[in-house]
Amino acid sequence: MLVTRAKAGDYEAFDELVSRHERRLYALSLGIVRDQADAEEVVQSTFLSALEHLDGFREEAAFGTWVSRIATHAALKIIRKRRGLETVPYQEEPGDDEQDTPHPEYIADWRGDPAEITERHELRKLLDEAIASLPENYRLVFVLRDVSGLSVAETAQELGLTEANVKVRLMRARLALREKLTRAFGDESTRVVPDHTH
């Protein structure tokens, strides 16, 4: 086990742990803070923290889960600091979660595998632009749930929301991203017009 070897003083084992988790932590951090320099700071500080507290890591959760949580806390702290709100949780905007469910408009099968369709960097650019277009309150829920893998309850706790809020915002985020990505990847020949009376 890499963690066991790292705790025993094997640096190569720790370095391997870092290599295995750095992409996901970078994606998670960038998704939250939306700034490359800040994301790099979050990732580096997370692994430094893991290095310094490795002896205390009880291995009740997986190493990846542990560092994800550290990174999430660090990234959210940066966002709160930007907003001048050190401890205030993410208050829902009035009426935001009460609005009607958005209806999908552009409905078409995606032609083939998106990763094969576009060059990888173009795919990243598309994914990045799509997620950047989300309102922050939807983006944070999506990143914590679907990129970081936190549960609904954990996401609610991190953001100071109810579980119902998390579910509504997650749905809106997923539908909005789906809409944007379908406009890039959709096969126009399979496009169907939604019948909202069905």
Add this chain to the structure above:
Amino acid sequence: MKCEDLLRTLNDYVDGEIDPGVCDDFAEHLQGCNPCQIVVDTIRKTVSLYKNEQVYEVPLEFRTRMHDALRDRWQETHCGA
């Protein structure tokens, strides 16, 4: 189940957290509604794309810098250097 009802339970269905009875209604609706089937498929693909960490690249310069910093810190804490 109508399309509107499906939208409300879409997340639970995609995440496999739906009540079995509702799941049956959902599946039955999908069999007869191509637009909803496409929406469910493309939602799954959307989530899958963002979950796939291989899409993301850690900038090389940062990666090198970070690994050097971690190695230095490890030596300080483990070897007293």
